[in-house]
Amino acid sequence: MRQFTHRLSVHTHGKGLYDITNQIAQFVAEHAVREGLLTVFIQHTSASLTIQENADPDVVRDLNDFFGRIAPEDNRLYRHTVEGPDDMPAHIRAALTLTQLSVPVQESRMSLGTWQGIYVFEHRTAANRRHVVLHLLGE
Amino acid sequence: MRQFTHRLSVHTHGKGLYDITNQIAQFVAEHAVREGLLTVFIQHTSASLTIQENADPDVVRDLNDFFGRIAPEDNRLYRHTVEGPDDMPAHIRAALTLTQLSVPVQESRMSLGTWQGIYVFEHRTAANRRHVVLHLLGE
Amino acid sequence: MRQFTHRLSVHTHGKGLYDITNQIAQFVAEHAVREGLLTVFIQHTSASLTIQENADPDVVRDLNDFFGRIAPEDNRLYRHTVEGPDDMPAHIRAALTLTQLSVPVQESRMSLGTWQGIYVFEHRTAANRRHVVLHLLGE
Numbered sequence: 001m002r003q004f005t006h007r008l009s010v011h012t013h014g015k016g017l018y019d020i021t022n023q024i025a026q027f028v029a030e031h032a033v034r035e036g037l038l039t040v041f042i043q044h045t046s047a048s049l050t051i052q053e054n055a056d057p058d059v060v061r062d063l064n065d066f067f068g069r070i071a072p073e074d075n076r077l078y079r080h081t082v083e084g085p086d087d088m089p090a091h092i093r094a095a096l097t098l099t100q101l102s103v104p105v106q107e108s109r110m111s112l113g114t115w116q117g118i119y120v121f122e123h124r125t126a127a128n129r130r131h132v133v134l135h136l137l138g139e
Numbered sequence: 140m141r142q143f144t145h146r147l148s149v150h151t152h153g154k155g156l157y158d159i160t161n162q163i164a165q166f167v168a169e170h171a172v173r174e175g176l177l178t179v180f181i182q183h184t185s186a187s188l189t190i191q192e193n194a195d196p197d198v199v200r201d202l203n204d205f206f207g208r209i210a211p212e213d214n215r216l217y218r219h220t221v222e223g224p225d226d227m228p229a230h231i232r233a234a235l236t237l238t239q240l241s242v243p244v245q246e247s248r249m250s251l252g253t254w255q256g257i258y259v260f261e262h263r264t265a266a267n268r269r270h271v272v273l274h275l276l277g278e
Numbered sequence: 279m280r281q282f283t284h285r286l287s288v289h290t291h292g293k294g295l296y297d298i299t300n301q302i303a304q305f306v307a308e309h310a311v312r313e314g315l316l317t318v319f320i321q322h323t324s325a326s327l328t329i330q331e332n333a334d335p336d337v338v339r340d341l342n343d344f345f346g347r348i349a350p351e352d353n354r355l356y357r358h359t360v361e362g363p364d365d366m367p368a369h370i371r372a373a374l375t376l377t378q379l380s381v382p383v384q385e386s387r388m389s390l391g392t393w394q395g396i397y398v399f400e401h402r403t404a405a406n407r408r409h410v411v412l413h414l415l416g417e
Contacts, residue, residue: 003313005313037176037274037276037315044391045331045391045394052184058217059230063231066216070209070348077340077344078340079339080334080337088340091330092341094329095341096374096375097234099379100380101239102239102241104178113181113270114182115184135382137415139142174283175415191323192369195358201369209348236373237377241317241378241380242378243413245283253321255323255377276415277281
């Protein structure tokens with residue numbers, strides 16, 4: 001059993017979903033791990049992870065809009081407002097989605113479904129550099 | 140350290156929760172893994188996973204109703220409507236719940252709490268066959 | 279490759295977030311695992327896990343308030359009411375957050391971001407003792 005760890009940097013420019021499937025698939029392919037478990041972990045509390053449909057770009061836009069409705073930028077709702085109106089909604093959106101995701105690896109590939117893509121879900125308005133840790137365990 | 144991978148098929152017939160705890164427990168019991176980690180991964184973006192109370196069937200009905208209220212079938216809210224009024228709500232419901240779940244294994248059994256059951260959460264109205272990948276690592 | 283399992287007891291006294299980062303970090307530090315994967319699993323359906331900002335206590339208060347708004351204590355909304363008005367909202371809050379969380383371990387420490395803390399998210403009003411299983415795998 002062997003393991004490999006790698007840290008990705010993902011540049012974001014405003015709220016929405018950023019596809020990182022190919023970068024993760026490349027990390028898995030680089031190491032000769034036929035069967036195992038791949039873990040993705042994002043090191044932030046105002047950005048998160050999600051798996052969504054990678055076919056129709058409208059899905060990821062509608063998803064971003066939904067989170068805008070459920071956690072609106074309205075400072076009257078929150079105590080924590082010093083970092084701007086998008087900050088507390090960002091923490092809520094992160095809590096409702098994923099900080100970590102593990103995917104079984106078979107035949108040296110992630111066992112994703114046909115339409116599944118792995119996304120960084122940015123919840124802040126400003127541009128950011130986000131850090132994602134990848135851990136691969138198997139043989 | 141050894142590992143085993145298996146794919147379950149789960150037949151669903153409309154929105155709601157489908158208990159797969161026994162099928163997963165049987166997969167764990169079949170392999171002589173005393174201590175380890177079991178991972179469940181669903182290969183879809185309009186069905187998901189959740190752990191909920193397996194005692195009172197009203198809990199899973201109320202849970203399904205809650206998601207119907209929070210992500211209503213109202214095409215005016217969404218761009219992605221070509222696959223029917225239940226499609227974009229399905230993606231939202233999946234994003235709010237789990238695509239993957241890992242459970243520690245001790246004494247050859249999953250370390251579930253007394254009332255915990257593992258469910259496939261179907262978010263589409265039509266009948267579907269859903270695929271769930273199980274990965275067991277340990278010794 | 280070695281593995282270790284441990285069960286934490288967490289005393290809670292009403293809805294809100296309880297920081298367990300230090301207890302988990304101590305479990306990781308006790309075992310000489312340089313690189314690996316740490317899994318946290320909570321054995322309940324009315325309490326859950328979340329990773330949130332550990333710097334400003336207002337963030338965790340606002341987060342708790344948000345879940346109170348989205349899943350209100352209103353028995354007219356639910357069938358499952360026998361365990362009190364906070365019970366079905368507790369199951370909903372648990373379904374929207376995490377039952378399990380895995381964090382890569384590097385240089386004998388969890389790869390948490392600077393501001394990330396791991397919390398038990400209590401969703402019931404009464405005091406409770408909650409059980410959290412820790413599983414560490416690596417070498």
